[in-house]
Amino acid sequence: MRNYFNYSIVLTLISFLLLVVAQPIEASGTNNISSEELGILTYFFELNPDELSNIVRALSFGLLSLGIVGIAFSFMDAGSKRIRRHNDYLEVLVKERTRTLEEKHNQLVAQNTDYKEALALISEQKEEIETAQQDLVTKNKDLTEALEEIQSQNEVIDRERTKLEQAKRIIQTQNKKLLSIARNLDQQVQERTIELSKSNQLLIEKNKELDEFIYKSAHDLRGPIARFKGLSQLIQMEYEQNNDISTHLDHLNHSANHMDNMLRRLSNVYEISARPISPQPIDIQLILDTVFDRLSGEENLDIIDIDIENNLAKPVKIDPSLLHLILKNLIGNAVRFQDPLKLQKWVKVKFDMVDHNLIISVKDNGIGIKKDQIQNIFDLFYVGSELPKGPGLGLYICKIITNKLNGDINLNYSELERETEFKASIPIID
Structure with a gap:
């Protein structure tokens, strides 16, 4: 295609040269061409100067037209090639974009699969959470049963205290102090039981630490209560046999003091958290x-x-x-x-x-x-x-x-x- 362009340029130049030659022929008497040269042209072509000038002009215009057409065709062909290259580039670009879109589509499909798996995992975790909530409800029931057990034990203390009061009516004046201790102990147990009932919700919220608090309190209360029951039965047996019960009463007094001290310290923990500061x-x-x-x-x-x-x-x-x-x-x-x-x-x-x-x-x-x-x-x-x-x-x-x-x-x-x-x-x- 470059050759076509070069040929078109040459034809255009030749046409310009012919136009230049045609001018002196028209003039036929000017200084540019001699009469001898004009005679030679007339001899060879057997034409007069006007006809020869017209032929040269027509030929130059024809060559100029061919040159211009060739140049135009060269430019059109170059544009066509450029358009084809651009189309090829666009086609490659479209293919690349198509491949990219396919890759993104595959990624979206994979992500969609991952999302489905994540949703399935969330569903499983939701079931686990519901199971854990049911376990918490079960533990709450267990704590309620534990409190009911403590209240039941308090009722046992009341019954045992009644039996002990019946025995104390016959004992001498020195046992009045023990009766007063038992009454104070009963009042303190009732007060602490009410406090524990009111703070039941707080105990649940405090989780592990307060669970240990309830467990340890119940465990430490069972020891003195068991000793009270055993000593009261032993006192009843010794009394029926008219034996000396002073030693057993000392043990009972010691157990009462121990339980009173423990209840007082447990009460301190509650009072510290509940009551306002009074500086x-x-x-x-x-x-x-x-x-x-x-x-x-x-x-x-x-x-x-x-x-x-x-x-x-x-x-x-x-x-x-x-x-x-x-x-x-x-x-x-x-x-x-x-x-x-x-x-x-x-x-x-x-x-x-x-x-x-x-x-x-x-x-x-x-x-x-x-x-x-x-x-x-x-x-x-x-x-x-x-x-x-x-x-x-x-x-x-x-x-x-x-x-x-x-x-x-x-x-x-x-x-x-x-x-x-x-x-x-x-x-x-x-």
Whole structure:
């Protein structure tokens, strides 16, 4: 096609040359062509100058037309090729787009399959959730049955108390104290049972921790109740045989005191969470006096050197009952878990005010705490010692009190010196 274009250009040039030649022929007398040259042209073509000029002009126009047609055909052919190349490019592009759309369609089909599988998995998980909800309903029923069992046991206590009162009417005046204890115990059991019934919904929401609370409470209550039943039957038998029942009454009194102490500590946990904070200016020494008055029954209290360091310049504004519980539990634990093998037994209690925070430190050189027990020492019903010293509520009570007062409590234990320090920090508002 390039040759056609070149030929067309040549023809066009020739036509222009012929046009140039035709002009002198027309003029026939000008200086451009001599008479001899004109005679030669006339001789060869046997034409006069006008006819020869017309022929040359016609020939040049014909060649010019062919040149122009050739050039036009060359451009049209080049355009056609360009259109064909563009069509080929479009065809390739369409194929690529078609292949891309097919790939996307396949991806959409695969995603649709994945979505169907996901929906099936969601459906299975929904069934599992419904099963779990049914399990929760079953557990709720079990908890309700457990509460009903506790209430049934309370009714057993009432019946046993009635039998015990019939026996006490014949016993001498010294047994009146036991009768009063039994009545107080009955009233406390009824009050605690009402409190447990009111907090049933709260116990369900607290899940694991409160489930353990109910289980442990019921377990610890069954022991004293079983001892009450056994002792009451034994007292009845001994009384019918006119035997001395004073020893059995002492055991009964001890069991009543143990159950009363446990119920009081369980009541403290509820009261701490339920009642509002009532801060008021108090003297630390007055609180300490009430604490040591409550701890007067501890067997180790007389053999321990207790050092009190009060660095407070004025009374602090805090809830006295909550502070009393913190000091009673911390000092009580320090006294209760003393090391009998040490000659010098001591407890150091210190009060400081740092940046509007009341810092309470209770430090002792008792039996200490094992390293693997430190992280659980503030948990509910956790007893860090192997000695049966209590239900494991003291440090838990201290923790929830400090949290309620927007404070914190921590354990510092020196394994080398075997010294234990509990340090509580409580914000004080002036």
